[in-house]
Amino acid sequence: MRCVQFVIALLSVIWLAGCQTGRRSTSGFRLPPDGNAERGKLAFVAHKCHDCHTVAGVDLPKSEAEGTIPIPLGGPVAAAVSDSHLFTSIAYPAYKLANFPKEQTTVNGRSRMPPCAERMTIREITDIVEFLQAHYEIREVARPAYY
Ligand code: HEC
Numbered sequence: 581m582r583c584v585q586f587v588i589a590l591l592s593v594i595w596l597a598g599c600q601t602g603r604r605s606t607s608g609f610r611l612p613p614d615g616n617a618e619r620g621k622l623a624f625v626a627h628k629c630h631d632c633h634t635v636a637g638v639d640l641p642k643s644e645a646e647g648t649i650p651i652p653l654g655g656p657v658a659a660a661v662s663d664s665h666l667f668t669s670i671a672y673p674a675y676k677l678a679n680f681p682k683e684q685t686t687v688n689g690r691s692r693m694p695p696c697a698e699r700m701t702i703r704e705i706t707d708i709v710e711f712l713q714a715h716y717e718i719r720e721v722a723r724p725a726y727y
Pocket of ligand 1: 653
């Protein structure tokens, strides 16, 4: 009997951990449904995101920043990239450093990506997420899923 109780307790802990309840849960996260990929591309260029990023299959102006190694966005992935990951990566770049070589992504242990809270609107980020989502492609074999 004790063993059964232990197993039930253990399963509950695993279940709760899997559900990610609490403040950092992403379960209630939703972007407004009217994101627009065309506006998103314009905002992407206006905010000079292309200085550091390429987007799979998209022609973007040449980067004006010198010496930056582009971090690719879009392209093949093993599993769907969540809106919450993209939104958070833009609003708070350091929350989870993408799985690229450190010298490419960080300076003194911090993300090279500048914070945008003072410069961007929710509208712009929503549109950019829509734009980026249109260029990810779920494939069996892909670069590692780090989301
Ligand atoms: C100065 C360079 C730089 C600029 C400008 C920049 N980024 Fe980044 N970005 C990075 C680096 C470096 C990373 C990887 C490190 C990290 O995750 O913070 C990154 C990560 C990301 C990621 C997560 C990528 C992944 O595969 O998990 C997204 C999404 C992103 N950037 C979007 C944007 C958008 C949108 C803009 C414009 C508003 C922008 N970035 C501007 C350097 C930049």
